[in-house]
Amino acid sequence: MEGVSLLRSAGVKPWAILLLPAVIVVAQEPAPVLAHARTPEGRAILLRLLFRKGLSVEGKALPRAFLTRGVEESGWVPFENLSPQGKRWALAALFPEDQWRQEEVRHRVGHPEVESVWTLAALFTGHGQNYDRLMAENPDLPEKLREGDVWRIPRSLLSADLGGPGRRPDRSQPEDDLDDEARVAAYRGMLSFGEDEQGKFAAYRIRKGEALYSSVVIRYTDRVDPKGVNELADLIAKRSGIADVRGIQPGQLVKIPVSFLADPFQSEGSSGLAEEREVRAEVRRTVRVEAGPKLKGVRIILDAGHGGVDPGARANGLWESDFVYDITMRVRRLLEQETDAQVSSTIRYPGLGFKSREAIRTPSHAAEILTSPPFAVDGESPSAVSVHLRWVLANDLFAAFQKTRGDVQKTLFLSFHADSLHPSARGSMIYVPGAALVPSTFSLGGAKTGRIVEARRSGRVAFTGKEKLQSEARSRQFSEALLTALQKDSIPVHANRPIRNVIHRGGGKWIPAVIRYSTGATKALIEVANLTNEEDAANLRDPDFRERYAAAVVNAIRAYYRK
Numbered sequence: 001m002e003g004v005s006l007l008r009s010a011g012v013k014p015w016a017i018l019l020l021p022a023v024i025v026v027a028q029e030p031a032p033v034l035a036h037a038r039t040p041e042g043r044a045i046l047l048r049l050l051f052r053k054g055l056s057v058e059g060k061a062l063p064r065a066f067l068t069r070g071v072e073e074s075g076w077v078p079f080e081n082l083s084p085q086g087k088r089w090a091l092a093a094l095f096p097e098d099q100w101r102q103e104e105v106r107h108r109v110g111h112p113e114v115e116s117v118w119t120l121a122a123l124f125t126g127h128g129q130n131y132d133r134l135m136a137e138n139p140d141l142p143e144k145l146r147e148g149d150v151w152r153i154p155r156s157l158l159s160a161d162l163g164g165p166g167r168r169p170d171r172s173q174p175e176d177d178l179d180d181e182a183r184v185a186a187y188r189g190m191l192s193f194g195e196d197e198q199g200k201f202a203a204y205r206i207r208k209g210e211a212l213y214s215s216v217v218i219r220y221t222d223r224v225d226p227k228g229v230n231e232l233a234d235l236i237a238k239r240s241g242i243a244d245v246r247g248i249q250p251g252q253l254v255k256i257p258v259s260f261l262a263d264p265f266q267s268e269g270s271s272g273l274a275e276e277r278e279v280r281a282e283v284r285r286t287v288r289v290e291a292g293p294k295l296k297g298v299r300i301i302l303d304a305g306h307g308g309v310d311p312g313a314r315a316n317g318l319w320e321s322d323f324v325y326d327i328t329m330r331v332r333r334l335l336e337q338e339t340d341a342q343v344s345s346t347i348r349y350p351g352l353g354f355k356s357r358e359a360i361r362t363p364s365h366a367a368e369i370l371t372s373p374p375f376a377v378d379g380e381s382p383s384a385v386s387v388h389l390r391w392v393l394a395n396d397l398f399a400a401f402q403k404t405r406g407d408v409q410k411t412l413f414l415s416f417h418a419d420s421l422h423p424s425a426r427g428s429m430i431y432v433p434g435a436a437l438v439p440s441t442f443s444l445g446g447a448k449t450g451r452i453v454e455a456r457r458s459g460r461v462a463f464t465g466k467e468k469l470q471s472e473a474r475s476r477q478f479s480e481a482l483l484t485a486l487q488k489d490s491i492p493v494h495a496n497r498p499i500r501n502v503i504h505r506g507g508g509k510w511i512p513a514v515i516r517y518s519t520g521a522t523k524a525l526i527e528v529a530n531l532t533n534e535e536d537a538a539n540l541r542d543p544d545f546r547e548r549y550a551a552a553v554v555n556a557i558r559a560y561y562r563k
């Protein structure tokens with residue numbers, strides 16, 4: 001959700017916002033590293049190491065003993081399909097200067113433009129997610145690889161295929177299977193509160209497989225952006241007397257200053273905790289809405305974040321706009337094909353229409369918000385205008401639905417995004433409109449939208465306290481249904497509190513305008529993946545993954561309306 005600052009600033013000064021550059025530069029991916037190697041029988045084989053995609057080996061003439069399964073149609077065999085013997089051979093061929101010792105492998109970085117800590121972790125330990133363990137083993141080396149650096153990979157980290165114990169990334173914890181409320185309660189139960197000369201703190205003891213970034217900062221505070229997480233991890237480490245963040249062992253006691261705790265973890269008697277409890281009670285009280293067969297009577301508005309001059313977040317050679325647009329189009333098609341729900345979009349890429357694509361190669365530069373008349377997202381107006389027009393249009397469509405005797409309880413607004421968080425975080429995160437952050441009234445002023453019919457008709461919103469609470473509760477229920485559907489299809493979900501009701505960055509707390517001002521009974525902003533995480537980025541690049549994601553969203557909508 002790059003550009004949240006645009007969304008946030010809307011509440012204060014709607015149009016005082018910087019323009020995004022109109023030209024989008026897509027970084028050229030570095031050329032692959034190619035190497036020739038001979039098999040034991042003397043046949044020449046080509047190996048290829050691709051930026052962010054890993055190592056693959058030419059399949060023809062590869063000895064059977066090097067393979068665990070047949071050669072794919074492309075002719076290339078991905079590293080993970082090689083046998084233990086094949087893996088050892090391929091790594092030795094690609095990295096001839098590596099030293100394989102009894103107790104460790106000493107890997108010399110030869111191709112810093114293509115290698116990364118993640119890639120090394122994937123190749124040598126079997127899981128890219130072990131990258132922070134690899135970093136902890138090499139505390140003096142920078143995360144950005146340099147040619148000639150020698151990385152130690154101890155046998156204890158090597159994959160089973162390479163003669164190590166094959167440790168899986170130990171990220172699952174007992175509470176991962178609980179529902180959101182029980183999980184948050186379990187997290188809270190692991191804290192104890194205290195006070196020392198530096199003030200009040202919540203104490204947490206690091207468990208096996210946990211890191212300060214994810215298991216403390218991302219879980220117990222509202223910080224998820226890389227800078228915020230790193231800064232707070234450093235602060236907490238210092239406060240806890242920890243010299244090296246990367247060397248933390250299980251059992252280490254960390255002290256989190258109470259002022260940084262997210263609402264659910266604040267101390268008894270605080271207003272934040274009281275609000276959290278009120279929302280939880282409302283979720284329990286709220287009876288699910290039931291729709292007709294095949295979602296008849298449900299009004300759904302789909303919003304794909306960014307677009308036009310605004311590509312959104314960028315990392316790993318991907319950019320947010322086109323990829324989330326594609327998922328949104330797939331959701332749209334599935335809903336149209338399989339249900340009787342009434343579906344509309346807020347945004348359209350004129351070159352594509354509402355079609356999905358297999359390959360996404362370059363950023364689309366044209367997009368229009370489907371107001372009357374359509375509003376081009378071309379940078380001529382401040383970006384916040386196009387953000388506001390999304391909820392304005394959706395609210396206008398919901399109002400029209402109500403006029404034709406549609407049931408306002410059956411209105412759903414979904415906005416699709418992808419974020420760029422700390423690279424250790426992966427999977428989906430869902431934002432719901434925190435009741436405390438939704439204003440009682442808001443009017444979209446300004447000459448910029450004067451021509452637009454919907455802005456004149458639906459540019460003003462008002463919410464009662466009860467409505468705000470009800471809305472957060474319904475949105476949380478939907479988010480739970482979505483998490484269940486994603487997990488059922490093994491689609492990664494954020495490991496620490498995947499449902500959030502606040503964005504906390506820099507000095508500000510807010511919730512994105514598209515859901516903050518939406519009059520939909522149920523709404524959510526879905527961060528489908530973390531672009532900064534290499535596995536998430538690879539998923540998003542894969543059209544099959546985007547289709548599976550869309551299908552899970554549709555399953556979630558069905559489950560939510562009990563259909």
Ligand SMILES: [Zn+2]
Binds near residue numbers: 001002305306312313
């Ligand atoms: Zn976004």
